[in-house]
Amino acid sequence: MKLYLLIITVFLISCSSTTNKNNTTESNCTEMHKLQKLIYEVINLPEFQQYYSIQKVIGQNHLVIAKNDMVNDSINLNKFELPVLFILKEEIETQKIKAYLEFKELKIKGDSASVYFRYDIQGVGCKIIFSLHDCNWKIENVDLWEN
Numbered sequence: 001m002k003l004y005l006l007i008i009t010v011f012l013i014s015c016s017s018t019t020n021k022n023n024t025t026e027s028n029c030t031e032m033h034k035l036q037k038l039i040y041e042v043i044n045l046p047e048f049q050q051y052y053s054i055q056k057v058i059g060q061n062h063l064v065i066a067k068n069d070m071v072n073d074s075i076n077l078n079k080f081e082l083p084v085l086f087i088l089k090e091e092i093e094t095q096k097i098k099a100y101l102e103f104k105e106l107k108i109k110g111d112s113a114s115v116y117f118r119y120d121i122q123g124v125g126c127k128i129i130f131s132l133h134d135c136n137w138k139i140e141n142v143d144l145w146e147n
Helices: 002-028 032-043 046-057 087-095
Strands: 065-067 084-087 102-111 112-119 126-132 136-146
Touching: 002 102, 002 136, 032 112, 032 126, 032 136, 046 136, 065 087, 084 087, 087 126
Parallel strands: 065 084
Antiparallel strands: 102 112, 112 126, 126 136
């Protein structure tokens, strides 16, 4: 009988522990967390890395992202071992910043996301479709072009 109770107790503790882990994962996956992880995936997209070479050529150390309704400076990311700067488009023009990434579309709906961005200094556009798995974005489709 004691062995039976011990087995039931261990089983209940195990189930409780698993439930708590799942709840923790879900609670850590807030909308802001999803957005930050999504932008991280975009700026680290393997197909896009070659275009950042212009940064060194023009002497611009920080990656700049144009602030708009979709992205703002409450997101903390690093690129090139420096903080990513989120700057209003008017300030980008005033400061004569040449290399910046601009999100034209960024939609998160449930466990999927679609992103369209431009990196005009290199004449690059990109559309990406993502799906969310365990609070991590997985690329489903990438369409990157130069024009």
